[in-house]
Amino acid sequence: xxxxxxxxxxxxxxxxxxxxxxxxMPWCYGLALVTGVAGLYGGLVQAPADYQQGDAYRxxxxxxxxxxxxxxxxxxxxANAFVALVWRIKLSEVLAMAxxxxxxSFTFITLVTGSLWGKPMWGTWWTWDARLTSELVLLFLxxxxxxxxxxxxxxxxxxxxxxxxxxVGVVNVPIVHFSVNWWNTLHQGSTVRxxxxxxxxxxxxxxxxxxxxxxxxxxxxxxxxxxxxxxxxVDGGKDWVRRIVLADDAGPSAPAASERSxx
Amino acid sequence: xxxxxxxxxxxxxxxxxxxxxxxxxxxxxxxxxALHAGEVVLIEGDNGSGKTTLLRVLSGLLAPGExxxxxxxxxxxxxxxAPQVAxxxxxxxxxxxxxxxxxxxxxxxxxxxxxxxxxxxxxxxVGLSGYEDVPTRRLSAGQKKRVALARVLLAPVALxxxxxxxxxxxxxxINLVNRxxxxxxxxxxxALITSHGAYAYTSGRPRSIPLNPNAVLGGNSSSDxxxxxxxxxISAGAAPTSQQERVR
Amino acid sequence: xxxxxxWSACAALVRRDLILVWRRRGDALNPVLFALMVIALxxxxxxxxxxxxxxxxxxxxxxxxxIAGLLALDTLFRSDYEDGSLEQLVLSPHPLSLLLACxxxxxxxxxxxxxxxxxxxxxxxxxxPAEVRWVLxxxxxxxxxxxxxxxxxxxxxxxxxxxxxMLLALLVLPLYVPILIFGAGACNAAALxxxxxxxxxxxxxxxxxxxxxxxxxxxxxxRISLS
Numbered sequence: 001x002x003x004x005x006x007x008x009x010x011x012x013x014x015x016x017x018x019x020x021x022x023x024x025m026p027w028c029y030g031l032a033l034v035t036g037v038a039g040l041y042g043g044l045v046q047a048p049a050d051y052q053q054g055d056a057y058r059x060x061x062x063x064x065x066x067x068x069x070x071x072x073x074x075x076x077x078x079a080n081a082f083v084a085l086v087w088r089i090k091l092s093e094v095l096a097m098a099x100x101x102x103x104x105s106f107t108f109i110t111l112v113t114g115s116l117w118g119k120p121m122w123g124t125w126w127t128w129d130a131r132l133t134s135e136l137v138l139l140f141l142x143x144x145x146x147x148x149x150x151x152x153x154x155x156x157x158x159x160x161x162x163x164x165x166x167x168v169g170v171v172n173v174p175i176v177h178f179s180v181n182w183w184n185t186l187h188q189g190s191t192v193r194x195x196x197x198x199x200x201x202x203x204x205x206x207x208x209x210x211x212x213x214x215x216x217x218x219x220x221x222x223x224x225x226x227x228x229x230x231x232x233x234v235d236g237g238k239d240w241v242r243r244i245v246l247a248d249d250a251g252p253s254a255p256a257a258s259e260r261s262x263x
Numbered sequence: 264x265x266x267x268x269x270x271x272x273x274x275x276x277x278x279x280x281x282x283x284x285x286x287x288x289x290x291x292x293x294x295x296x297a298l299h300a301g302e303v304v305l306i307e308g309d310n311g312s313g314k315t316t317l318l319r320v321l322s323g324l325l326a327p328g329e330x331x332x333x334x335x336x337x338x339x340x341x342x343x344x345a346p347q348v349a350x351x352x353x354x355x356x357x358x359x360x361x362x363x364x365x366x367x368x369x370x371x372x373x374x375x376x377x378x379x380x381x382x383x384x385x386x387x388x389v390g391l392s393g394y395e396d397v398p399t400r401r402l403s404a405g406q407k408k409r410v411a412l413a414r415v416l417l418a419p420v421a422l423x424x425x426x427x428x429x430x431x432x433x434x435x436x437i438n439l440v441n442r443x444x445x446x447x448x449x450x451x452x453x454a455l456i457t458s459h460g461a462y463a464y465t466s467g468r469p470r471s472i473p474l475n476p477n478a479v480l481g482g483n484s485s486s487d488x489x490x491x492x493x494x495x496x497i498s499a500g501a502a503p504t505s506q507q508e509r510v511r
Numbered sequence: 512x513x514x515x516x517x518w519s520a521c522a523a524l525v526r527r528d529l530i531l532v533w534r535r536r537g538d539a540l541n542p543v544l545f546a547l548m549v550i551a552l553x554x555x556x557x558x559x560x561x562x563x564x565x566x567x568x569x570x571x572x573x574x575x576x577x578i579a580g581l582l583a584l585d586t587l588f589r590s591d592y593e594d595g596s597l598e599q600l601v602l603s604p605h606p607l608s609l610l611l612a613c614x615x616x617x618x619x620x621x622x623x624x625x626x627x628x629x630x631x632x633x634x635x636x637x638x639x640p641a642e643v644r645w646v647l648x649x650x651x652x653x654x655x656x657x658x659x660x661x662x663x664x665x666x667x668x669x670x671x672x673x674x675x676x677m678l679l680a681l682l683v684l685p686l687y688v689p690i691l692i693f694g695a696g697a698c699n700a701a702a703l704x705x706x707x708x709x710x711x712x713x714x715x716x717x718x719x720x721x722x723x724x725x726x727x728x729x730x731x732x733x734r735i736s737l738s
Contacts (some may be wrong), residue, residue, distance in 0.1 A: 137685050137688050140681070140684065140685035141685045141686075143681060144681050144682040144685060147678050147681050147682070148668060148669070148678065148682060151669070151672055151675070151678050152671070152672070152736075153286075154285055154286055155286055156286075157735065157736070157738060160735045160738075161668045161732070161735050161736055164668060164728075164731065164732055164735055165665070165668055165682060168661075168664060168665075168686065168728065169685070169686070172685070172686050172689070175689045175717075176685075176688055176689055178689075179688065179689035179692040179693060179713075180688075180689075180692065182692065182693075182696065182710070183692045183696055234287065235287065236286075236287050237284075237287035237288065237289075238287070322602060323602075324598065324601065324602070324737055324738065325738050326738060341601070341602075341734075345601075345602050345603060345604045346604035348602065350598070350599075350602055352595055352598060353595070354593065354594055354595025354598070355594065355595055356594060356595035356596050356598065356599040357594060357595075357596075358527070358531060358590075358594060358596065359594065360530075360531055360534040360535065361527070361530065361531070361534075365527070365530065368523070369523050369524075369526075369527045370599070371523075372519055372520055372522065372523025372524075372526075373520045373523055373524065373599070373600070373603045373605070374520075374603055374604065375604075
């Protein structure tokens with residue numbers, strides 16, 4: 001077996017992943033906070049006001065990275081679901097299902113911030129703009145996956161079924177995007193071009209990129225945390241879980257106390 | 264339990280270290296057994312001991328949790344076993360709106376038929392001649408079971424997996440099942456049947472596999488077997504049922 | 512041993528499903544009645560002005576038929592699952608996807624086709640412009656098989672559940688969005704005397720892909736939910 005496959009195989013084993021994820025998780029959260037604060041400072045304080053939209057445009061520093069993460073989360077979930085279904089890897093099942101709520105939350109944030117942005121810009125909380133509509137359908141796709149996952153009792157079967165739905169959905173995402181764009185040109189509504197051909201100034205760009213990094217890190221932090229709990233749940237009867245629980249019960253002064261998760 | 268050495272050919276169905284767990288609660292196993300052509304093996308166990316699950320795993324509908332199953336020496340897949348197996352499960356697989364004969368004709372169209380038998384003769388073979396045009400919903404539970412048995416009888420397969428074939432049947436029906444099993448074994452077929460022990464395959468006591476926990480493999484208590492889930496160990500199956508008898 | 516050919520197995524399955532629909536023919540009209548009632552609700556809610564109704568007619572008919580089809584989807588595998596026939600199909604020596612394609616075909620024939628036949632009538636109730644009528648029928652002919660095929664995959668995923676109706680809608684409707692957009696969009700374009708061939712061609716292309724892929728996906732989904 002070559003070294004890469006061996007390494008992959010080892011990482012795929014739940015106890016190893018649990019340990020590595022426990023080590024990575026605080027770093028993800030910590031760096032996410034640092035970059036997030038820096039990005040928000042750059043976006044909300046340093047960047048100049050937009051000549052057209054004034055200060056209202058500043059919501060893009062939340063809205064746009066969230067929108068990216070909503071889409072990224074769906075593809076991340078589908079990729080894991082694919083691995084889980086083809087190679088029957090337990091870890092990937094758990095990872096896929098752990099990323100669903102995280103991605104759905106980002107999609108939800110996108111919709112809420114988009115709606116908040118719409119009020120001063122378009123004078124209405126909601127408009128059937130192509131991007132918002134695609135985003136809404138994306139949220140529905142997420143909710144379907146989460147709903148199916150929670151409707152099936154057997155955890156592994158639930159993960160496989162919901163993962164399969166995620167794969168069907170991922171085929172649908174570009175089609176939805178395409179069809180909604182077509183639909184929007186047919187019903188020429190009051191669409192405001194938000195990012196025209198005009199290029200974005202660097203003082204707006206770097207906070208945006210920092211925020212993108214922050215949201216990625218936060219996403220992975222959450223996914224790792226959820227995966228750890230998920231692994232404890234699926235492997236509930238295994239020895240390694242029992243050892244962790246026993247070590248946890250031994251007292252809060254145990255060295256593992258800092259990376260505890262509630263079982 | 265090991266396959267007796269006098270068989271040259273690989274067994275029709277063989278399980279090694281077969282175990283199944285649902286939500287990490289062990290359902291049965293680890294289990295080792297071999298089923299050869301001409302054998303009828305009884306799977307004995309209490310309610311909830313995993314008999315039905317075992318049959319679903321063996322039929323390829325469920326993936327085994329641990330261990331392996333070999334079909335004529337090859338690893339079992341659904342595609343490999345489907346043309347060779349007939350499964351009788353709790354749900355009979357009959358359409359209540361169709362007549363008995365229509366149900367059997369559909370099964371014949373789907374699976375093919377064993378040479379020398381046809382839907383009407385299969386129906387007669389389970390003692391239901393005269394019921395050809397009766398909608399299946401009008402039949403009693405025992406009669407439905409007989410129609411389902413006729414479906415199994417009709418299929419051109421060597422391996423029968425029968426889940427509780429005796430349930431709902433009268434004494435006459437129990438004898439019928441035994442006769443069908445004996446004929447099937449005599450023509451080189453094999454069958455695995457489950458029963459919670461109330462009825463028995465009388466003509467020539469078959470080899471049986473006890474499914475109750477702790478009664479499976481005497482000394483081998485793996486780490487999994489010592490779990491709290493073993494609380495259902497009434498170990499009624501600890502009786503000396505595992506003698507290696509061949510059905511003749 | 513006489514193994515059945517795949518062709519005769521499919522024929523037996525189609526025959527059986529058609530007989531079953533015939534034996535329960537009282538239920539067969541339910542989707543049509545449902546769609547009719549939904550259509551009747553709109554003038555009651557929006558007022559009877561023909562110009563209002565004319566504008567929304569194609570979209571409303573499309574949505575009504577889509578929901579009627581969604582409600583009918585539940586029957587696709589339900590009884591087969593409950594009486595164990597589905598397990599027998601999975602254990603048959605033939606490609607499951609092909610057998611499922613036959614089942615989906617019969618289901619479309621018996622639930623969607625009657626809806627398409629009454630669609631011009633439903634359109635008439637809402638004063639659908641005459642030039643849109645045949646575009647609507649054409650769009651439905653392309654869209655409803657797509658709805659059945661995609662819906663079947665989701666039904667296969669929820670087949671083991673007891674109360675799956677609401678969940679099924681939640682899974683299926685987001686996947687139906689593009690079909691609705693193109694189908695109803697073609698009708699709206701026709702109503703505005705705009706070119707409407709493109710969305711119909713998109714639907715046709717999607718149908719061709721779905722005809723090949725959806726039965727395979729449906730079989731895979733079914734194996735997951737039967738395990």
